[in-house]
Amino acid sequence: MTRVDYPQSDSLTKEADLEKTFLELAEQWRYDTETVSSPTKMLKHPAYQKIIGMGSPALPLILRELQREPDYWFMALAAIAGETPASREDNFKQAVEAWLQWGRDKGLI
Numbered sequence: 001m002t003r004v005d006y007p008q009s010d011s012l013t014k015e016a017d018l019e020k021t022f023l024e025l026a027e028q029w030r031y032d033t034e035t036v037s038s039p040t041k042m043l044k045h046p047a048y049q050k051i052i053g054m055g056s057p058a059l060p061l062i063l064r065e066l067q068r069e070p071d072y073w074f075m076a077l078a079a080i081a082g083e084t085p086a087s088r089e090d091n092f093k094q095a096v097e098a099w100l101q102w103g104r105d106k107g108l109i
Contacts (some may be wrong), residue, residue, distance in 0.1 A: 018054065022061040027049050029072065043075050052079045063103035070096045 027045040036042050043074045051058055059080055066073045070092070077099055085102040087097035102108040 015057075018057055019061055022051060022054065022058055022065075024064055039072065042072055043100060048076060052076050054080075057079055059103070060108045061107075063100065063109045066096060067100055074099065 023095065025047040029042075029045050029051070032044055032047070033042045051062070059077070062073050062077055062080075065071070066077075074084075074086060074095055081102075083102075086098035090098060100109065
């Protein structure tokens with residue numbers, strides 16, 4: 001029997017490429033900023049800014065990463081989403097949960 005390989009649909013290929021790019025940028029950001037104590041420097045890092053530039057398709061990826069390994073994704077999420085479910089009074093853990101709940105409510109995770 002002959003095996004027939006069907007090409008992936010463009011949307012699946014683009015989604016896989018987007019995820020690969022995101023994971024590479026996230027890894028670069030974490031590596032370059034692991035000893036940085038300034039949140040401003042962390043957020044201005046070129047890889048972080050490129051992730052923001054990916055726009056709304058990056059939201060589920062950021063939320064899944066936040067779920068898997070919590071980190072300072074709040075500014076990227078707020079910049080892309082145009083809203084902030086966490087309040088200034090929230091601690092890190094509360095902010096993570098607020099964003100994850102927001103993602104669940106929006107059907108993104």
